[in-house]
Amino acid sequence: MTRALKEKIIKNILFVFALVSIIILALIIIFLFMEGVPIFGTISVKEFLFGTEWYPTYDPPDFGIWPLIVGSLVVTVFSALIAIPLGVLSAIYIAELAPPMIKEIFKPIIELLAGLPSVVLGFFGMAILAPWLQQTFDLPTGLNILNASLILALMAVPTISSIAEDALYSVPHEFKEASYALGATPFETITRVVVPAALSGISTAVILGMARAIGETMVVLMVAGGAAAIPESIFDSVRPMPASIAAEMGEAPFRSDHYHALFATGIVLFFMTLGFNLIADYISHKFKEVGSATL
C-alpha cells in the first residue's frame, strides 16, 4: 500500500467519525418522529398544537398541548426579563470594569454556576424558595411561574454572561482608543462603541440563554407547579413541555396514545430549540467580526 493511499484512507475514516454528530442529530429526529407521529392518527396536528385541554389519562383523553406551550413560553419570557440584564451587565463588568484580580476570580465563579446540576437548583427552588414565596406573598403554593422564572434565570445567566463577555472582549482596542481620543467618557465608549460592535455576539448569547431556559427540564418539573392550564398571573402554576414529558413518561403505557403524544411534545420542543440554535448560529456567522477593518 502506498503512503498516499494510506493517508487517503485515514482521512476518509476520520471524516466518517466527524459525521457522528450529524448522524446522532438525524437519529434523534428519526426516533422522535417514529414514536411521536402515530398520535396524529388519533388527532390532527392542529388539534394537538392548539387544543387547550391536556387530560391524557381521562376517558376519552384530551391531547391539546397549547397550555404546555404557553407554560414553556411564559417561564422563558419571565426568566429572560431577569437573566438578560443581569447576564449582559455582568459581562460588561467582567470585560470592561473589573480589575484583573477580581476578573480572575469572577469568571470561574460564573463557570461554576453554569456547572451546577439543574436538579440541585430545582431542589433549591422547591425546598427553600417555594416556602419563602408562599409566606411572603401569602399564596396557596410557592411552586409557580415566578419561582420557576427566578431559578431558570439563575441557569441562563452564566450562558449569557460568558458568551457576551467573549464578544465584548474581542472588540478591537482601536475602537475604544478612537472613542477616547474624541473625548468620549468610558460610559459613552461602552454604550455607543463597544456594545454596538459586540451586538451580534450579545444577541447570540441571549438566544442561547433562552434556548437553555426553554429546554430545561428538572427546574420546571420541580418548581413550576404542574398545572396544565393557561396561567392568569405570575403566581399561577404551569406545566411547561419538558416537565410534562418527564413527569408522565414513566406512567404512560408503552406505545399508548399518551406515550406517542409525549414523544410528539418532544418533537415540538426539539424544533423550538433547534430554531433558536439555528438563528444564533446564523447571527454569529453572518456578523462575525473578522478584524477592525470589517466595521
Next chain:
Amino acid sequence: MKWRYFRQTLFFIIVRTSAFVIALAIGAFLVYIFVKGIGAISWEFLTEKPYDSMTKGGIMPAILGTFYLTTGAILIALPLGVVSAIYLCEYAKQGSMVRGIRIGINCLAGVPSIVFGLFGLGLFVVFLKFGSCILSGALTLGFLILPTVIGASEEALRAVPNTFREASLGLGVSKWHTTLRIVLPNALPGIMTGSILGIGRAAGETAAIMFTAAAFFTAKLPSSIFDEVMALPYHIYVLATAGTHIEETRPLQFGTVLVLVALVLGVDLIAIIMRSYMRKKKRW
C-alpha cells in the same frame, strides 16, 4: 457636562451591582447547601445502602451508579469527540462541508436533555432492546456531552503552534504520524481539561437518564451493564418529590445535594485550575 459624569457613575453602579448580585447569589447558595447538608454527611451515609423505604441509611448505590454512568459516558464521548476534532482541525478543508458539520455540532449541543432522554428511550431501551440500564444511560449521556468534548478538543488542537506540524512534515513524516505523535501529545492536557468539564455535566444530568438508566431503588448493586442503577441526581429528585416522607427525609436530601454539588463542582474546579495553570505555563 455634569450630567455626562453623573450618568456614567449611575451606570457603573448598576453594572457593579448586578455582578455583585450574581456573586452573592452563588455564594449564599453554596454556603446554604453546605450548612444544611454537612449534618447528614457521615461515613455510614457515604458507604451504606438506603433502607426503610429510603427514609434511613446512605447513598452508596447512587454514588456508585453515577460513577458507572459518567465513566461509561466519557468512554463513549472521548474517542468520538477527539477523532471528530482531529478531522475538523487537522484534515478538513474549511468549506461548506465543515460548516455543515459545525452547525450540526452546535445544534446537538442545544438539544434539551429531556429530548436526549426520549431519544435514548426510543433507540436504546425500546428499539435495540437494551432496556433501562447502565449501557443505555451511558450511551445517552455520552452523546449528550459529545459537543462539549469536541469543542474542548478543537480548542486544544488549535493551540498547538503550526511550526510544530511544519517541522515534523518537513522531516518527511506523514500527516497521520505528525498528528498522532506531535500534535496530539501536545494537545492532550487541553483535551483532558475539556473532558473533565464533560464529566461534570454528565454526573449532574437527570432528565436524560430518567427513562434510560435510573431506578427509584435497587435491592442489589449492579452486576452488569444491563442492570438498572440508582444515580445521585435522580435520587435527589425522587426523595424531594415522591412518596410520603418528603419532610422527614429532608436532611437526607440536603446531604445528597451536598455530595452531588461537591462532586460536580470539585470536578469542574479541577478543570478550571488545570486550564489556568496550563495557560500560564505554556512550553511554547
